[in-house]
Amino acid sequence: xxxxxxxxxxPKQTSNIGMETTLSVEELNKREAEFDAKIAGGKTIEPKxxxxxxxxxxxxxxxxxxxxxxxxxxxxxxxWITRAPSLARKAVLLAKVQDEAGxxxxxxxxxxxxxMDRSEMIDQLLSGKAKYSSIFNYPTLSWADIGAIGxxxxxxxxxxxxxxxxxxxxxxxxxxxxxCKEENFHNKQGYQIMAYLMRGTxxxxxxxxxAMNRFxxxxxxMFGPSDTNSPNSADLMKWKVKLHSNDDLRQxxxxxxxxxxxxxxxxxxxxxxxxxxxxxxxEFGEINWAEFNQVISGNGPCNKLRMKQxxxxxxxxAWVREAAAAYSAKKAASKK
Amino acid sequence: xxxxxHQWPIWEVFIQPKNGSAHEHAGSVHAPDGExxxxxxxxxxxxxLEGVNMWVVPATAIVASTPEDVGPFFDPANDKMYRWPNYFxxxxxxxxxx
Ligand SMILES: [Fe+2]
Ligand SMILES: [Fe+2]
Numbered sequence: 001x002x003x004x005x006x007x008x009x010x011p012k013q014t015s016n017i018g019m020e021t022t023l024s025v026e027e028l029n030k031r032e033a034e035f036d037a038k039i040a041g042g043k044t045i046e047p048k049x050x051x052x053x054x055x056x057x058x059x060x061x062x063x064x065x066x067x068x069x070x071x072x073x074x075x076x077x078x079x080w081i082t083r084a085p086s087l088a089r090k091a092v093l094l095a096k097v098q099d100e101a102g103x104x105x106x107x108x109x110x111x112x113x114x115x116m117d118r119s120e121m122i123d124q125l126l127s128g129k130a131k132y133s134s135i136f137n138y139p140t141l142s143w144a145d146i147g148a149i150g151x152x153x154x155x156x157x158x159x160x161x162x163x164x165x166x167x168x169x170x171x172x173x174x175x176x177x178x179x180c181k182e183e184n185f186h187n188k189q190g191y192q193i194m195a196y197l198m199r200g201t202x203x204x205x206x207x208x209x210x211a212m213n214r215f216x217x218x219x220x221x222m223f224g225p226s227d228t229n230s231p232n233s234a235d236l237m238k239w240k241v242k243l244h245s246n247d248d249l250r251q252x253x254x255x256x257x258x259x260x261x262x263x264x265x266x267x268x269x270x271x272x273x274x275x276x277x278x279x280x281x282x283e284f285g286e287i288n289w290a291e292f293n294q295v296i297s298g299n300g301p302c303n304k305l306r307m308k309q310x311x312x313x314x315x316x317x318a319w320v321r322e323a324a325a326a327y328s329a330k331k332a333a334s335k336k
Numbered sequence: 337x338x339x340x341x342h343q344w345p346i347w348e349v350f351i352q353p354k355n356g357s358a359h360e361h362a363g364s365v366h367a368p369d370g371e372x373x374x375x376x377x378x379x380x381x382x383x384x385l386e387g388v389n390m391w392v393v394p395a396t397a398i399v400a401s402t403p404e405d406v407g408p409f410f411d412p413a414n415d416k417m418y419r420w421p422n423y424f425x426x427x428x429x430x431x432x433x434x
Contacts, residue, residue, distance in 0.1 A: 181384075
């Protein structure tokens with residue numbers, strides 16, 4: 001039996017929203033204890049279950065940011081669809097970018113179960129109120145950047161999303177499972193682009209190395225600040241929304257990616273990078289957090305461009321929405 | 337921004353993974369009507385041969401039980417253990433009756 005455990009009639013009426021104000025302190029404490037016990041017991045939380053308001057808010061913030069990242073993430077890659085070096089490359093890139101649109105939709109759909117309309121989330125993105133991953137504020141200057149994005153950016157996303165697939169919120173975890181199945185294709189097509197370039201002419205190898213040099217550090221920043229500087233980490237860990245620290249996941253990504261770079265002859269742009277035999281992890285240099293903070297506060301190389309592209313895409317799609325609405329109105333009228 | 341930013345209704349999407357199996361919930365889409373919901377659902381949830389059949393259902397048409405009622409709602413099953421075959425002891429020596 002498969003229950004659609006969600007207040008389907010109107011997501012805004014998710015049962016516990018606004019309830020905190022009407023519940024007595026004792027009742028609230030009791031519910032919170034039950035909630036904590038559920039999480040501790042490894043159970044998932046479903047949309048209509050009671051949840052602390054902070055849990056709902058933090059999840060909504062995280063999930064909408066994640067959905068926005070999928071959608072904005074189409075822009076840097078979309079830049080190369082018309083200029084892919086062959087028809088085959090173009091078809092693959094199109095399919096990859098289309099997947100990202102799908103990822104955005106899966107996560108918006110999951111986030112709506114927390115009581116916010118997708119249109120409201122999109123308004124928050126377009127008005128600059130909501131954030132998205134800092135990585136998409138970097139430009140894609142060469143074809144090799146498409147390789148670097150698939151390999152490094154999607155590679156980092158896989159590390160993150162594999163863990164999120166085990167998070168405590170049911171709809172989010174199910175969306176992640178679906179996404180994880182698709183990400184390996186993204187990762188492999190990117191790596192293949194890099195591997196082919198590294199087997200090519202000197203110019204092609206230089207182009208691949210240049211993309212590596214520009215994307216390596218921003219890819220490491222994707223995991224977010226060190227946990228000591230990550231304000232929401234403690235709560236998110238307690239609620240099993242996050243299962244590992246940002247630093248642990250970053251380390252996991254580095255450990256699996258360095259050998260892949262070496263295998264095709266790419267150099268990691270970090271003089272401090274070295275294998276530590278006793279910890280069995282790579283040691284690495286200092287991340288430029290000042291740059292990260294600049295990018296997330298709106299001053300990255302492409303922040304303004306991305307928002308303009310996203311807003312234009314939304315406005316340019318208006319006629320499609322109008323046509324769809326007109327078509328369904330006409331059909332409904334002809335049935336009468 | 338244009339004035340058509342309003343939200344179309346939500347349709348829940350169910351996919352039958354393979355011939356003979358039951359439909360499973362996959363997620364949801366927004367669309368002005370069922371036909372377009374089905375097309376959107378195909379593009380969003382069916383890019384990799386995920387199934388052989390798809391349903392879209394207006395989210396407002398689904399009536400769900402509530403988590404608070406999980407006890408009383410399912411409790412008629414609790415005191416009827418004889419609905420499970422292992423309630424019944426099979427006489428010694430008999431290997432299998434069904
Ligand atoms: Fe994605
Ligand atoms: Fe991806």
